[in-house]
Amino acid sequence: MAKKEHISETPATAFLRKHAVVFGEHPYAYEDKGGTSVSARELGVDEHAVVKTLVMEDETAKPLIVLMHGDCKVSTKELARQIGCKKIEPCKPEVATRHTGFLVGGTSPFGTKKALRVFIERSILDLPLMYINGGRRGYLVSMPPQEAVRLLDAQPVEVALSDR
DSSP states (O other), rough: OOOOOOOOHHHHHHHHHHTOOOOOOEEEEOOOHHHHHHHHHHHOOGGGEEEEEEEEETTOOEEEEEEETTEEEEEEHHHHHHHHSSSSOOOOOOHHHHHHOOOOTTTTTTOOSSOOOOEEEGGGGGOOOOEEEEEEEEEEEEEHHHHHHHHOOOOOOEEEEEEO
């Protein structure tokens, strides 16, 4: 019998276990700046089902998280319009780390250092399973997307710009 690879706990997995979420664990060979195309390829899943956790901020520098398909970009102009802000822009990596406690490339929406507002691309909710960062580089967890909505009070938005 093959020995299951031991995966150390992260703040994200501790958060999920605390909330009794059933999730799959998917370690993979991380490539610097490889993004979701690498994790999708390594795990043999469609990049559309890999959800990236993007840390952004509004015009007052208030942080927020956007969950987006790996093969799409966020229309920050449309996001600002939908959530009632003047402007939304991505945080600098060091600022994102300060808000979440995670390194860029390993950012999870679960178990962040500060509680942040979370927005989820509405079409992600149509996926049977999403693959999302588990709190460190080279490690995704899988779960039904409705769990993210339930746990994070994630608000659905329609802000995807397709890369397909």
